[in-house]
Amino acid sequence: MIRGILSGKGGVGKTTITVNLGIALHNLGENVVVLDGDLKNPNLSLHLGVFKYNLTLQDVVEKDISHISLLNALYVHETGLRFIPAHLSLNFLDTDASKLKSFLENSPYNVLIDSSPGLGKDSLSVLECCDEVFVVTEPYLPDITDCMKTLEVAKDRDVNVKGIILNKVRGKDYELGKEEIKACTNTNVIANLPFEENVLRSLKLKNPVINYKPLSKVSLGFNQLAADISDKEFVKPRFLPLKRAFSFIQNKSKSAKAN
Amino acid sequence: MKKVEISEDLLRVKDLIGKPKRNLNESTILTNQLKDFGYKIEEIEKKIENRGKFDLKRIKELIFLLSDKELNANEVGRILKISRNRASEYLLKMEKDEILKSRFVGKKKYYFMKHD
Numbered sequence: 001m002i003r004g005i006l007s008g009k010g011g012v013g014k015t016t017i018t019v020n021l022g023i024a025l026h027n028l029g030e031n032v033v034v035l036d037g038d039l040k041n042p043n044l045s046l047h048l049g050v051f052k053y054n055l056t057l058q059d060v061v062e063k064d065i066s067h068i069s070l071l072n073a074l075y076v077h078e079t080g081l082r083f084i085p086a087h088l089s090l091n092f093l094d095t096d097a098s099k100l101k102s103f104l105e106n107s108p109y110n111v112l113i114d115s116s117p118g119l120g121k122d123s124l125s126v127l128e129c130c131d132e133v134f135v136v137t138e139p140y141l142p143d144i145t146d147c148m149k150t151l152e153v154a155k156d157r158d159v160n161v162k163g164i165i166l167n168k169v170r171g172k173d174y175e176l177g178k179e180e181i182k183a184c185t186n187t188n189v190i191a192n193l194p195f196e197e198n199v200l201r202s203l204k205l206k207n208p209v210i211n212y213k214p215l216s217k218v219s220l221g222f223n224q225l226a227a228d229i230s231d232k233e234f235v236k237p238r239f240l241p242l243k244r245a246f247s248f249i250q251n252k253s254k255s256a257k258a259n
Numbered sequence: 260m261k262k263v264e265i266s267e268d269l270l271r272v273k274d275l276i277g278k279p280k281r282n283l284n285e286s287t288i289l290t291n292q293l294k295d296f297g298y299k300i301e302e303i304e305k306k307i308e309n310r311g312k313f314d315l316k317r318i319k320e321l322i323f324l325l326s327d328k329e330l331n332a333n334e335v336g337r338i339l340k341i342s343r344n345r346a347s348e349y350l351l352k353m354e355k356d357e358i359l360k361s362r363f364v365g366k367k368k369y370y371f372m373k374h375d
């Protein structure tokens with residue numbers, strides 16, 4: 001199964017969602033590999049805290065050598081997540097993303113691809129690889145406009161659109177509502193992930209939020225989404241407020257000791 | 260059920276976006292080509308009950324593709340630029356609806372048009 005995380009606009013949180021959803025799926029026992037499909041501006045590896053690799057996605061795709069498969073560029077993060085990074089170098093700007101499809105055929109893994117934003121050649125190439133896609137958006141008019149375009153193109157290309165992932169939701173009255181978005185796009189909103197500073201902190205710490213703050217609302221959102229996708233049941237941890245308070249006190253005392 | 264109100268801005272934007280042109284043109288051309296080949300498209304459409312996630316345009320493309328040759332799911336996926344799994348779903352559905360027939364060559368299953 002090849003799943004794609006797409007968006008019409010950049011900066012909506014595709015990579016954050018790909019990484020955290022990947023870990024959540026891995027924790028549920030899915031045989032998942034996360035792949036950085038944004039070959040021009042890859043930053044999946046930055047989220048995972050590793051910058052330099054012996055072999056990357058571009059190396060495999062560009063060299064096109066029969067004995068080198070994508071598995072040669074597969075790495076394992078400390079969380080157990082398997083991932084295929086792309087190189088940050090500008091030398092790889094010309095890498096042809098359309099070659100990706102042939103490498104992904106007959107993959108033994110469930111692949112989760114972090115696509116480039118928009119409807120450029122690279123993201124369309126990713127779209128062609130996918131069995132199903134998720135479109136990420138923020139709840140504002142420009143974002144939803146680009147989201148609608150992406151949905152139309154995906155449907156036109158006969159890719160199964162699993163739903164919209166609404167990200168960075170603040171619950172304010174100036175945001176577009178979940179039901180309104182659903183009605184306008186004729187597409188299910190399958191996740192409503194809240195805006196949280198923990199996500200930004202986790203980025204600085206190069207530790208995915210699901211690992212850094214597993215009890216935070218956004219982390220639970222990722223777990224719920226992963227369970228929905230893989231048809232499994234997600235049981236919310238009991239006594240959440242207590243556990244959160246305990247974890248908060250623990251962190252405080254840790255930082256006090258460190259100082 | 261409560262009716263959801265969609266803001267005027269969203270509706271205006273939706274209207275401006277429209278549909279990808281490629282779809283309409285190709286679909287019409289395909290239908291005409293298939294009719295030229297002697298296929299009764301209306302009858303085929305009737306055969307495919309519960310189309311659900313299956314796109315009619317894609318079904319027409321498959322008929323066009325398999326009208327004079329035998330292909331397996333991998334080859335169909337590559338030509339139509341869809342995943343092998345998706346191609347396989349279509350082929351199985353069309354076989355079930357008695358539009359296609361299949362035969363095994365080794366481990367691979369090849370599909371072709373069922374001519375009445």
